[in-house]
Amino acid sequence: MKTRRTQQERTASTTKDLVGAARAHFARDGYATASLDAICDRAGISKGALYHHFRNKQTLFRAVYEAEQHRLRDAIAAAFRACPDPWDGLRAGQRAFLTGSIEPGTQRITLLDAPGALGWAVMREVQADCRAMTRRGLEQAVHADGDSAVPAVELDAMASVVFGALCECAMAVAHAPDPDAVLAASLRQVDLLVTALPGAGARAV
Amino acid sequence: MAAMVTQARPARRDDEPVRIGALAPLTPPGWAEAGRHLVAGLELAAREVNDAGGIAGRPLELVVRDTAADPRRAEAAVDELAGLGVAALAGEYHSVVARTAAARADDLGVPFLCSSAVLDALTEQPADGIARIAPAQSHGWRLYADFLLGAGHRRIAVATQPSVYWASGTRILHGELAPRGGTVVELDVGALTPEALCDALAGSGATALLLLVGHPDPAVPLVRAVRGDPRLAGLLIGAPAGQPEFAGWAAELGAAGAGVPFLRYLPARPTPLGVRVGSALRERLAEAPSFVAFEGYDTVAVLADVLRRRGAAGARTAAWADVAVDGTRGPIRFSRVPGIDVWQWAWPPVQVVDRDPADPGSFRVLHTG
Numbered sequence: 292m293k294t295r296r297t298q299q300e301r302t303a304s305t306t307k308d309l310v311g312a313a314r315a316h317f318a319r320d321g322y323a324t325a326s327l328d329a330i331c332d333r334a335g336i337s338k339g340a341l342y343h344h345f346r347n348k349q350t351l352f353r354a355v356y357e358a359e360q361h362r363l364r365d366a367i368a369a370a371f372r373a374c375p376d377p378w379d380g381l382r383a384g385q386r387a388f389l390t391g392s393i394e395p396g397t398q399r400i401t402l403l404d405a406p407g408a409l410g411w412a413v414m415r416e417v418q419a420d421c422r423a424m425t426r427r428g429l430e431q432a433v434h435a436d437g438d439s440a441v442p443a444v445e446l447d448a449m450a451s452v453v454f455g456a457l458c459e460c461a462m463a464v465a466h467a468p469d470p471d472a473v474l475a476a477s478l479r480q481v482d483l484l485v486t487a488l489p490g491a492g493a494r495a496v
Numbered sequence: 497m498a499a500m501v502t503q504a505r506p507a508r509r510d511d512e513p514v515r516i517g518a519l520a521p522l523t524p525p526g527w528a529e530a531g532r533h534l535v536a537g538l539e540l541a542a543r544e545v546n547d548a549g550g551i552a553g554r555p556l557e558l559v560v561r562d563t564a565a566d567p568r569r570a571e572a573a574v575d576e577l578a579g580l581g582v583a584a585l586a587g588e589y590h591s592v593v594a595r596t597a598a599a600r601a602d603d604l605g606v607p608f609l610c611s612s613a614v615l616d617a618l619t620e621q622p623a624d625g626i627a628r629i630a631p632a633q634s635h636g637w638r639l640y641a642d643f644l645l646g647a648g649h650r651r652i653a654v655a656t657q658p659s660v661y662w663a664s665g666t667r668i669l670h671g672e673l674a675p676r677g678g679t680v681v682e683l684d685v686g687a688l689t690p691e692a693l694c695d696a697l698a699g700s701g702a703t704a705l706l707l708l709v710g711h712p713d714p715a716v717p718l719v720r721a722v723r724g725d726p727r728l729a730g731l732l733i734g735a736p737a738g739q740p741e742f743a744g745w746a747a748e749l750g751a752a753g754a755g756v757p758f759l760r761y762l763p764a765r766p767t768p769l770g771v772r773v774g775s776a777l778r779e780r781l782a783e784a785p786s787f788v789a790f791e792g793y794d795t796v797a798v799l800a801d802v803l804r805r806r807g808a809a810g811a812r813t814a815a816w817a818d819v820a821v822d823g824t825r826g827p828i829r830f831s832r833v834p835g836i837d838v839w840q841w842a843w844p845p846v847q848v849v850d851r852d853p854a855d856p857g858s859f860r861v862l863h864t865g
Contacts, residue, residue: 395617
C-alpha cells in the first residue's frame with residue numbers, strides 16, 4: 292500500500308537532495324564559482340524551491356559545511372568507540388579527523404572556502420561538535436584510571452591544544468605540495484602530542 | 497647579456513631526437529610492477545613510431561625517470577626533463593605523484609599526458625596543457641559501487657591508509673552508496689593490526705571489505721588474515737584500485753587472492769590494434785600485459801599524433817581537443833568533463849573483474865560500464 296509522505300518528510304528529502312547536489316558543485320567548482328542554477332538542475336528542483344529552503348547561496352553553503360563537519364564528528368566518534376582503551380580511541384579519533392579532512396572536495400569546502408564564505412565566528416560555531424567530541428574523548432581518557440582530579444578548565448585547555456593542532460595540521464596538509472607526506476608526519480606528531488598529555492604517558496604507544 | 501640575446505640558437509639537426517619525458521614508479525615504495533608495465537607500453541609505442549619514420553623524420557626518444565611514489569622526486573624530474581627540452585611529459589601511475597607532476601608541468605608550460613593516475617583533482621585549477629588517458633576515479637569507482645549494490649552488498653567496510661587518493665575513493669563510495677541505502681564503515685589500517693581489523697569486521701555487519709591500501713603491504717597480510725578468519729567466511733574482499741591485476745598479487749596470495757573484484761580499463765572485446773599490441777607487450781614483458789601497459793602505449797600514440805600534426809614546438813600549446821587517435825582500447829578523444837580540470841578521454845572502457853578461483857591465472861568479467 293502506498294503511503295503519502297508528510298510535508299515534513301518531503302521537506303527533509305528536498306533539503307537532502309539540495310545539500311547533496313550543492314556538495315558536489317561546491318567541492319568541484321568552489322564557493323565563488325558554483326552556480327545555483329547548476330545545483331538546482333542536479334537536484335531536480337526549481338530555483339524557487341531552493342529559495343524556499345535556503346535564503347541564499349551562503350546558507351546553502353553553510354548546510355553543506357555542517358554536513359561535512361557532522362561526517363567528521365561521526366568519524367571521530369566511530370573511531371573512538373571501536374577502541375577499548377580510551378587513549379587509543381583518542382588517537383584513532385584524531386586520525387579519523389585528519390584523514391577525513393584530506394579528500395580534495397572536503398578540503399575545498401571546509402579548509403579553503405569556508406573561512407571566506409562563512410567567517411570565523413560561524414565556522415567556530417559549526418566546528419563546535421568536532422571540538423566537543425575531542426573534549427569528550429579526552430575526558431574519558433583522562434578519567435579512565437578513576438582520576439577525576441582534572442578540573443574542567445584544564446580539560447577545556449587540553450581540548451583547545453589538541454583540536455587546535457588538528458585544525459592547523461589539516462590546513463597544512465591542504466596546502467602541501469606533498470599532502471600524503473605531510474599527513475603522515477602530522478599523524479606522528481599528533482600521536483606524540485597525545486602521549487604528552489597528563490595520564491597518557493604510561494600508555495604511550 | 498647582449499651577446500646572449502643576439503646569439504643565434506644552433507640550427508636544429510633533422511636527426512635530433514624529439515624527446516618525451518616519461519614518469520613511472522620503478523622502485524618501492526612505488527608500485528614497481530605497474531611502472532614496469534607502463535614503461536613497456538610507452539617504449540613499445542615509441543619503437544613503433546620510430547619504425548614508421550618517427551616525428552617528421554626525427555626519432556622519438558623516451559627519457560624515463562623513476563618517481564618511486566615520491567611527489568618530490570616527480571617534481572625534480574619534471575624540472576630536469578623540462579630543462580632537457582622535452583616536447584611533452586607522459587606517464588605516472590600514482591595519483592598523488594601525478595598531481596604534483598601535473599602542477600609543475602603546468603607551471604613550466606610543458607604538456608603532460610597522464611596515462612594512469614585517476615584522482616579526479618589531478619590539478620587544482622583548469623589546466624589546458626594537461627590531459628589524461630585513464631578514467632577519473634569518480635567514473636570507475638561509481639561503476640564499482642554499482643557492482644557492489646547489484647551483488648546485494650549494502651554495508652561496506654573499507655580498510656584505508658591515510659592518503660589523498662584513498663580518502664577520495666572513500667568519499668566517492670560514500671557518495672554513491674549512501675543515497676541508495678548503503679553505508680560505508682571506515683577502518684584505519686594504520687591504527688589496527690590485521691587481527692584487530694578482523695575483530696572489527698566481525699562485529700561490523702559488513703558483507704564486503706574493500707582494500708584501499710598499498711600493495712603488497714599491508715594488502716597481502718590483510719587478505720591472509722581475513723581469508724584465515726572463520727568468522728569472515730562469507731565476506732567479499734574487493735580492491736577497486738586494481739591491486740589483484742598484477743602477477744605479484746597471484747604469486748604472493750595464490751588461491752587466497754582469487755575472487756577479489758577490481759577495476760581494469762580494458763574493453764569487452766579487444767580491438768585489432770589491441771590484439772596486436774597485446775601480443776607484442778606479452779613478448780616484451782614475458783607475462784600477460786596489464787591494462788597499464790596499454791595505457792602507456794596509447795599515451796605515446798596520442799603524443800606522436802600531436803607532435804606530427806603540430807611539430808615538437810607546437811606541442812607546448814597542445815590542443816588536446818583536436819586529437820583523434822585509434823587507441824588499443826578504442827577511439828581516443830579528449831573533452832572537458834564537469835568536475836575534471838584537465839582534458840579527459842571520456843571514457844576508456846571500464847570493467848570489474850576478478851581472478852577466477854578455479855584458475856587464479858585467468859580473469860572473469862563481473863560487470864562492465
